[in-house]
Amino acid sequence: MPSYDSARERFRLGTDHLKVLGHLYDGEEVPDELTPARDGLRAAGLLSDDDAVLPELATLTRVLADTVLLVQIEVTGAEGVTLHGALIGQDACYTFETWPGQDESEYVPTDLGTLVWSLARAVGLRDRGTKPPEAPIVTTTVGVMDAGFAALGQMDASSVEEAADRLRAALVDAGGPEDPELTVFTHLLLQLNANWRMTVAWQNRSGSGTDISGLAVLDCGPLGYWLRERPTEPIMPGAVTPDSELRLIYVEAKDLWELITNLIPGADELRVAP
Structure with a gap:
């Protein structure tokens, strides 16, 4: 209602x-x-x-x-997919958030000066005091990650240690990376709290079309945030296959805040009425 x-x-x-x-x-x-x-x-x-x-x-x-700039955030967690974001018009800005399992979103007027804060809150960004692991960069393929998710979905392990061993074996069978990346990647998937994609689209000032920028992040709880550098966002339909390179980089919360800030174009890039 x-x-x-x-x-x-x-x-x-x-x-x-x-x-x-x-x-x-x-x-x-x-x-x-x-x-x-x-x-x-x-x-x-x-x-x-x-x-x-x-x-x-x-x-x-x-x-x-008449949306001048649209931010869409797709968050995938244990409760499924939720959509959040922001709408910027010629003279007003609104953010919106959705509760898992609900059809309606909450739209709130927002000052442009607090937009990045609102977007960071929508993805639960906060400093957890995590430290870079032994392998702060993990390189493998999308197919290996999918195999890991499939193994987790079928798992009925009785302990964390057993789950880690089974997941590690599944990643190896799928052609996963060598240690220390393999061990780090195993625990990243085990600790994955959510993954989210943030896409920003705007009508460019030249009037020639729509420009798009984006980023994707894995929120791995106590293991921190991992930027998915490859495949690069925004991803076009059909552009990613199981053989596509997957590259994850550990990032601190403050660096992720800056990345979100850099996604937002400046006023000189937008189609703003005089």
């Missing part, structure tokens, strides 16, 4: 609610399949009976219709 928290000017909206707003912004009739979503917006007081948008929601609707 969509809702509005006036104290914090935040909204809970699902994909169908956004589609309804898009049709209304373009002056179109709401399709029959979106009638339940439109009725939900009306029941929440976000639309009038004649489909006039609540003034507070009008700003978000405008940003959705």
